[in-house]
Amino acid sequence: MATLGSAQLPREASLPSRVSTAPVTKLAPRHSALVRVTHWITFLCFCALLVTGIELVISHPRFYWGETGNVLTTPLFQLPIPSSRKLVPTGYSYVLPDQNGWSRALHFEAAWIAVLTGLLYVVSGLLTGHFRKDLVPSRADLSWRALLTSFVKPLRFERPSDAEASSYNGLQRLTYLFVIFVLFPLVIWSGLAMSLGFVSAFPWSVTLLGGRQSARTIHFFVSLALVLFLFVHVLMVCVAGFRSRTGAMITGRTGTHKEHT
Amino acid sequence: MIKLSRRRLIVSGLAAAAGASGLAVAARLAQKYGLIPPDAGGIYGLGETLTYASQRLLTSHSLAREFPRSQISQRPFPNELAPLTEDFKRLQTGNFVDWRLNVDGMVAQPALLSLADLKSYPSRSHITELTCEEGWSYIAEWIGVPLSHVLNLVGVHPQAKYIVYTSVEPDTWDSIDMADALHSQTFLCYGMNGSELPVAHGGPLRMRLPRQIGYKNIKFINRLTVTDNLKGFGKGLGSAAAEFGYAWYTGI
Numbered sequence: 001m002a003t004l005g006s007a008q009l010p011r012e013a014s015l016p017s018r019v020s021t022a023p024v025t026k027l028a029p030r031h032s033a034l035v036r037v038t039h040w041i042t043f044l045c046f047c048a049l050l051v052t053g054i055e056l057v058i059s060h061p062r063f064y065w066g067e068t069g070n071v072l073t074t075p076l077f078q079l080p081i082p083s084s085r086k087l088v089p090t091g092y093s094y095v096l097p098d099q100n101g102w103s104r105a106l107h108f109e110a111a112w113i114a115v116l117t118g119l120l121y122v123v124s125g126l127l128t129g130h131f132r133k134d135l136v137p138s139r140a141d142l143s144w145r146a147l148l149t150s151f152v153k154p155l156r157f158e159r160p161s162d163a164e165a166s167s168y169n170g171l172q173r174l175t176y177l178f179v180i181f182v183l184f185p186l187v188i189w190s191g192l193a194m195s196l197g198f199v200s201a202f203p204w205s206v207t208l209l210g211g212r213q214s215a216r217t218i219h220f221f222v223s224l225a226l227v228l229f230l231f232v233h234v235l236m237v238c239v240a241g242f243r244s245r246t247g248a249m250i251t252g253r254t255g256t257h258k259e260h261t
Numbered sequence: 262m263i264k265l266s267r268r269r270l271i272v273s274g275l276a277a278a279a280g281a282s283g284l285a286v287a288a289r290l291a292q293k294y295g296l297i298p299p300d301a302g303g304i305y306g307l308g309e310t311l312t313y314a315s316q317r318l319l320t321s322h323s324l325a326r327e328f329p330r331s332q333i334s335q336r337p338f339p340n341e342l343a344p345l346t347e348d349f350k351r352l353q354t355g356n357f358v359d360w361r362l363n364v365d366g367m368v369a370q371p372a373l374l375s376l377a378d379l380k381s382y383p384s385r386s387h388i389t390e391l392t393c394e395e396g397w398s399y400i401a402e403w404i405g406v407p408l409s410h411v412l413n414l415v416g417v418h419p420q421a422k423y424i425v426y427t428s429v430e431p432d433t434w435d436s437i438d439m440a441d442a443l444h445s446q447t448f449l450c451y452g453m454n455g456s457e458l459p460v461a462h463g464g465p466l467r468m469r470l471p472r473q474i475g476y477k478n479i480k481f482i483n484r485l486t487v488t489d490n491l492k493g494f495g496k497g498l499g500s501a502a503a504e505f506g507y508a509w510y511t512g513i
Binding site: 055056057059060062067068069070071072073085086098101102103104106108109110111112179194195196197198199200201203206207212213216 | 308309334336340399507
């Protein structure tokens with residue numbers, strides 16, 4: 001790597017001045033290319049997982065706790081929605097069309113892509129110091145006063161200043177770390193705990209969660225938490241300025257940066 | 262603007278070529294070691310192949326969880342049953358004495374086995390969970406003869422790769438690879454919870470694979486065909502379910 005870096009330096013330096021005579025004020029992108037690419041792949045996968053996940057729940061909108069559960073046992077709770085299966089008692093007089101075939105296939109395919117993308121993101125985030133620099137909060141970030149301010153500001157629909165928009169506040173840092181290192185691993189784990197092949201090789205993965213039906217119920221609630229995160233995340237992006245924030249995640253540049261160059 | 266230098270172009274060109282040939286080699290290797298499922302075509306092929314290949318590498322010999330007798334479900338849910346055919350009803354009236362399991366294909370000695378034949382072979386049981394793709398499940402004791410025992414009796418050709426199993430129900434058939442066919446928990450199942458396998462649960466004979474989802478555990482089995490190629494069966498996707506968009510491999 002070192003030789004590559006030093007090999008590039010003289011090349012850049014020897015570039016003829018026709019490229020740009022203006023002082024080089026090239027700002028680092030708000031988000032690195034890897035963060036941007038993995039962000040949008042994850043977004044697409046999340047949408048696919050959400051839609052297909054809802055379809056799969058519709059085929060049996062009852063949830064249980066423990067190892068087993070079916071229409072002959074008492075559920076923990078039942079969603080008040082119609083079902084795509086005749087034998088599920090729902091209180092609705094009609095049965096929705098069965099969509100489970102492609103839903104299962106797309107759910108697992110999107111899960112594969114999301115997990116591989118997530119691995120790439122986490123490994124590169126550790127290597128480049130992305131987590132340490134951009135997401136681990138400082139002591140000052142974690143003061144009650146600072147956390148309260150970052151909570152209240154968006155509630156007043158106050159746009160962040162340029163300085164604030166160039167990095168994350170303590171509340172954002174904690175939330176992103178929680179989503180990346182708690183919610184995503186949990187949703188993957190509880191999902192794998194429902195795979196018969198996977199648990200035959202790693203039985204503890206399901207017994208630790210309290211059984212197969214518990215894993216399914218946990219998977220449902222963690223997914224719900226991720227959907228809640230998505231809503232708040234998009235809302236915050238809107239409050240902070242949808243165009244500039246989304247632009248920053250696509251091109252790496254924010255509107256203000258563009259004006260400087 | 263990304264500036265394209267010659268070096269950058271060459272390096273990315275080489276990287277792309279290396280990536281493409283790497284993928285091609287991986288695909289060839291996967292094919293050679295039987296890691297590509299028969300329904301690998303189409304837009305979901307990538308996911309199906311990743312799941313099947315990784316689980317084959319990880320779980321060829323792993324055992325499905327077995328449970329204590331105390332965890333057997335009080336009321337196993339039999340799921341919906343299509344109306345039974347007249348032929349089936351006639352056999353049922355005769356207490357399935359005339360039921361035959363036809364074993365053919367790439368075997369040394371094709372066989373026509375009665376239930377009495379199957380019950381005369383060493384009997385095995387396991388207490389395992391049956392799991393529907395919809396999400397529900399129950400635990401039962403399943404009694405039967407390991408499929409491997411019957412396959413050894415008829416003498417499977419060494420080049421065999423799949424066992425195709427067919428139900429008396431119309432358009433109901435499926436197939437498994439040899440890893441599943443020879444797995445110690447894969448049964449031709451004729452008993453449940455200490456008695457005969459009820460018709461609602463697929464009696465007199467059901468395929469029981471505790472490492473795969475319920476719809477792969479086909480009810481009313483009356484034919485086994487040993488083959489090295491699934492192309493000649495239905496649309497060549499390995500199962501009737503796959504023709505309706507349901508995955509052939511259901512370890513997930």
